[in-house]
Each structure stands twice: as C-alpha cells, then as structure tokens.
Amino acid sequence: MSQSQSQSSSPARTQSQTQAPAAGPARVPSDRWRLQVVHRTEFRYGGPVRSSYNEARMTPENSGRQTTLRSRVEIEPSASVHAYRDYWGSTVTAFDTHGPHTELVVKATSVVEAGPESHVPEAVAWADLAAPDVQDRFGEFLRPSRLTAMDDAVVQQVRAVVGDAGPREAGQLVCRFVYEQIEYLTGSTNVKTNAMQAWEKGKGVCQDISHVSVGLLRALGLPARYVSGYLHPKPSAGIGQAVTGESHAWVEWWDGGWSGFDPTNVVEIGPRHVTLARGRDYSDVPPLKGIFSGPKSEGSSVTVEVTRLA
Numbered sequence: 001m002s003q004s005q006s007q008s009s010s011p012a013r014t015q016s017q018t019q020a021p022a023a024g025p026a027r028v029p030s031d032r033w034r035l036q037v038v039h040r041t042e043f044r045y046g047g048p049v050r051s052s053y054n055e056a057r058m059t060p061e062n063s064g065r066q067t068t069l070r071s072r073v074e075i076e077p078s079a080s081v082h083a084y085r086d087y088w089g090s091t092v093t094a095f096d097t098h099g100p101h102t103e104l105v106v107k108a109t110s111v112v113e114a115g116p117e118s119h120v121p122e123a124v125a126w127a128d129l130a131a132p133d134v135q136d137r138f139g140e141f142l143r144p145s146r147l148t149a150m151d152d153a154v155v156q157q158v159r160a161v162v163g164d165a166g167p168r169e170a171g172q173l174v175c176r177f178v179y180e181q182i183e184y185l186t187g188s189t190n191v192k193t194n195a196m197q198a199w200e201k202g203k204g205v206c207q208d209i210s211h212v213s214v215g216l217l218r219a220l221g222l223p224a225r226y227v228s229g230y231l232h233p234k235p236s237a238g239i240g241q242a243v244t245g246e247s248h249a250w251v252e253w254w255d256g257g258w259s260g261f262d263p264t265n266v267v268e269i270g271p272r273h274v275t276l277a278r279g280r281d282y283s284d285v286p287p288l289k290g291i292f293s294g295p296k297s298e299g300s301s302v303t304v305e306v307t308r309l310a
Helices: 132-137 152-162 167-181 195-201 206-220
Strands: 002-005 015-019 033-049 051-056 066-076 080-085 091-097 101-114 224-231 242-245 247-254 258-262 273-279 288-293 297-308
Touching: 033 224, 033 288, 051 101, 066 091, 101 273, 152 167, 152 206, 167 206, 167 247, 167 258, 195 206, 206 224, 206 247, 224 258, 247 273
Parallel strands: none
Antiparallel strands: 002 288, 015 066, 033 101, 033 297, 051 091, 051 288, 066 101, 080 091, 224 247, 224 273, 242 297, 247 258
C-alpha cells in the first residue's frame, strides 16, 4: 500500500537538516520576514503496520532570497533516517521504520528568513531562449509533463494575450491570464488532476493553477518549473501571531535568471513565501510520500502553523 500527503492550497485564495546559530533577537531588513513553520502530518492505520518507507520534502532551501536558520524533521515511531539532495536539488529526508505501529507522525519545524530576490539578472530575448545551448540546458523544463500538458487551442489563446511582450513580461502575463480563468475552489480537484482537467473545470487550487501556468509557459518556449512551499496568509501579520497555514505552490520561469511568481494570488515571490522544493510538476515535490506493509490506512490529518517572528 502507498501513502502520500496531498498538496494543499493557500488559505488566501529527530532529523536536523539545517542548523545555524539560534535566531536570537529579531534583526532583519524591512523587506524580509523571519518565519517559523510547523508542519505536522499524522497517518492512522486499522491495525499494526509492520514496515514503512517514506520520503519527506519539508526542509526549506538556502538561497539568495531565503536563509534557513533551523530545520528539523521528527518522526514517531523512531525510524532510521538519512538526508540527501534529489535530482532537482531539493532536500529529502528518507526514513523507514519496522516496529509494529498503528500511527505515523511526521513533524517538521523550520525557522526561515525570506524576502524578494536579492539579484535580478538582465532579461534575455526570445531568440536567446531558442538557442541550442539553452534548449539543451533546460530541456526538462521545456517539455510538457503528464500533469502540465496543455492543448494547442489554449496555447493559442495565451499567445494572443502575450502578443509582442518579451519573455520576462510574458511570464507574468501568462500567470495573470491563468488567475483570471481558473476559480480558486478548495476540494474541486485532487493531486492526480492534470492541467487540462483543471482548465476545463475552470476551478482548482494552487497546485492546478501552477500546473496550468507551467504548461503554458513551456508551450511559449519559457523554461518553467513547479515550486512547493508555504505562504504566510496574512500580509499584515503581527509579530508572534501564530496562524493556520497550508502547503502552497507557485511557478518560476527562466528569462536570463529564474523569475518567481505566485499565480494563485497574483503576487511576486517575497517575504511571505517559504520555498521547499522544485521540479517539473507536483509529482517531483510531494511534501510526504511512502509505502507501508500492513492493514489499510484509516485516514490522515495535516496541520501547518506559521508564525511571523520578525
């Protein structure tokens, strides 16, 4: 049997992976936020499970935009754990447990400082994107995947919307177009819904909106990738105020450098966004997936608590 945690939408529409000095007194630039994220997943079974093998992608990255001060993944019952970087550069906590258990709890706690991109490279032209070296370098982010493929008729619509815009402007135009076409509706889709199914429904969550955006960006010739993470749902959040959050998804495209945008909320990526993992689509970045041997699962629960510390 298999088990997985689905990608949730944003509410707006023990293994240590990273260890830095303690957060200490809040001293962060005005355009950055210090956030604590506590992500807890619990699986319940109808009887004792004998063995369980899992992968968690719950460790935030370190980049020019984001610094992970602390990150820890705790597992109950105790498990054999090791961490590695996957093909796409995401940190994976792999663990397995073989003692009889009737529930599995995975809790990831992270403290992150996030903000806007620290450096915006000069944008390239469409001709540059068509160059053989670019096509070869980003081939996997240019081809449609099972979850992102879009029909030609929709691609023609977005070509008309983009018009003569350059690659960087076109990226945002595509995301805004998708935002206008797909209504945000929790529960309208699931993790197996592909981009065209969401498009035809005209409804979806952040996962679907991101899949459609990625598919259209690639169809235009822009290398594009799917990003998983968290979004603090309150732009006016007070310091120390814990709020209920959820897993989130957005997109990045390459136009001389990687440009990020949140098509679900039509905003650029900034201090409220915490990046976890990247890939071709959701199937490359699920927060938690695995298999187990034993009685059928009786269900699962997921909670995400986000607190602005500074």
